[in-house]
Amino acid sequence: MNIHTSRRNFLKSTGALFIAIPFASELKAEVISGKTVDAAQVDAYLALHADGTATIYSGKVDLGTGLRAAFPQIAAEELGLPIDKIKLIEGDTLLTPDQGPTSGSNGIPKGGMQLRQAAATARQALIKLAAEKLGKPVNELDAINGEVRPKAGGAGLSFASLITDKGFELKLDGKAPVRDSRMHQYVGKHVPRPDIPAKATGRHVYMHDFDMPGMMHGRTIRPAIIGAELVSVDESSIASIPGAKIVRIKNFLGVVAPDEWDVVRAAKMLKAEWKGGGLPTDSAGLRDYVKAQKVSSTEALDKAGDFATAYAAAPKKLSGEFYWPTQSHASLGPSCAVADVKEGEATIWCSSQGTHRYAKHFADMLGLPANKMRVHYLDGAGCYGMNGHEDAAADAAFMSKAIGKPVRVQWTREDEHGLDPKGPPQVITQEAALSADGKIVAWHTTMRCPKPTDKLPTIPLLSPVEADAKQVKGIATGSLSSGGKPPYDVPNLLVEVHWLEDTPLRASHLRAPGKIGNCLAVETFMDELALAAGKDPVEFRLAYLSDPRGREAVERVAKLFNWDKRVEPRRNGKGRGIGFTQYKGDETYVAIAMEVDVSADGHIKVTRVAATHDCGQIISPDGVRSQVEGCILQTIGRTLFEEVKFDRNHVTSRDWASYPILTFPDVPEMKIELIDRPNEPPRGAGEAATAPVAAALANAVFDATGIRLRTVPFTAARVKSAMVETGVKFG
């Protein structure tokens, strides 16, 4: 197969590249030995080598989240092999099992646990083989330091002496016993991330840095009005650019050139005429648009008692409407990919969260059989859900196919902010009621959001639509309707979602889809209820929170933050608030307390944050901590500043000035307490801590000002006008 020989030659010819994918000789050996990628087989996940090292293969990838440290920790622990003997291959569709995309914080809970069971199955097999050779019962043996040895001492047998290069040829046993957490050497301990030295010294090869002989640089030219059709292209407009070529496939328009700066110039100079297109609303009208959209169906997600009757009868009722705007992934590096499409086969290098599923899609789109498409993973800039990575790859693939050479596509900043699929807008309403003695008796959450298309294999990409190539249509959003259920004991509850058929801008998963807005609505309301009941917000939560792990998270955050009780808001420009979630209803527990200063001109500054985080068993403590820090800071920015602006033609917030995010001066003091539960299954840590951030912030602003912010972002202008409206003054 050509892919492999050309790859080998390429690696030989450049030699110096430091690449996170296997080097040529190993790659060849692995391919020739016919390595299985069947996710039900142990050999799909790991291979033990004659020199005492091991390779682990992961269909899940490290998106800057630390899985590159965590997966070897898990494998080293279960196998009984020193961690420095383990090499990891991520995402390569030819070599790794399809474990589904790396999304929804499932890298460790799903991917890591498959790997753990594969390694545990392998250990049992090694022990059994050794038992036969040593003539000892299996329960007297253990795998330690690359050998199976008698627990009581004495000579052991190396893994390499027990296993041939055919591998284990065993089915993964989901019930194979795993090591007792009390014996852990690697899991739960600090293991430095292997990629950081190269990242800190500029040696790490990102997707953007990947190069291959004969590679052309490509840029896609897209219309100024979304959805416009291409009428004509003036080829002479780029005649002065050496070696530039136009690629036009129906409405897809690209330009390639041997030199990158030349193609940047060509893309600017190219004259094309477009017609039609447009958006059904602008961003200023988006909220009303969402509220007026036809509801295709209403689904009751949770029910207890009889909300309507209890609400009607209750003496004290509260209601409110919340709005979460459309937001961008806003990756720091615009998406980039390289495609090498040849006659009958293709290779793509991409930073996709889901190389396996997109390999199928790319093959379909190009009219190739799935087994003739190989996708390699290389690190991109953090994506936090599906950004433009796969679009750039599809763009590159169409151009490579057209010109018969490898093509690298680098999206521009304007492309990334303008065209990445967006986190869709949400309107959430809350109704709740208290009894005469101040008890919560009824609660109703209603969410309005686009309905994700059932069983959609991949998020639709731009260029297949433009080029009229094969692609399944639909909307992908992630589970926007999760988190609308209060994590409290409520006797009469109704949680509903009004599903909408579409959303104006192309949608995709954006970190913690829907859950930050839903938690904002639920947890702001919990605060409103506390005030109406005359109770301190922490005390009031604890009165309705029966899950002991949830209680511990809330109690410990109050202590960590040094929470001082209050009922009435202080209204002096300084405030404190709390938010709590159990992510997706049954996963990680997070409690966040926050302190803010609100200036007389409406500017909010978060000064102090405390968080407790219980994701069950912790594999990499520093990895979890880093994710929690990132979740908190990124979400403070999303809450205070971020909203995609668009007119009837296109996104208008297409740079960092018009789409501001959190910057260094906005960074508060943070205290984070990780609650480790070594005997519980590990849950995700990649996004849970985002969920209560907006809620804690809004509740702190209420304490500072007496104003309830229900519309995100909490810009200074918005706060100021609320202050004027309500006559709040301080300072």
Place this chain on the structure above:
Amino acid sequence: MASITLTVNGSARTLDVRDPDKPLLYALRNDLNLKGAKYGCGLGQCGACTVIVDGEAVRSCTSPVSAFAGKKITTIEGLGSPDKPHKVQAAFIAEQAAQCGYCTNGMVMSGAALLEKTPKPTAEQVKDALAQNLCRCGTHERIVSAVVKAGGARG
């Protein structure tokens, strides 16, 4: 075709430049194969492309290569290596101060330039100096603490 001589990481490098307006970033990455500086926006807004020129942190995406003739350019590769990291790089490694790391080049180079002028910056001084450098992953706290520790002041 004009040729331009730059001093990059201590060596004189002569480039043929067809378009003198080509930004330094493209010359570094594509002509000199120094890919540590990153393209983040091309607009001077994010800092991912930062290099040090005659002691100052400079955004290589917006200045034409022709403006750098005769100047001393240091890129992150020239600052240090995994075996011999500069103290700022060593502190980033010790603090594990990267998630995706796409912003790291700009943070390390801006941090190193700061230490040249302010050898022991406080956390507030670091935040000020990095105010125009963006990180989307939320690695800020570690970045600040790495630069402060590299300077040796107590945060």
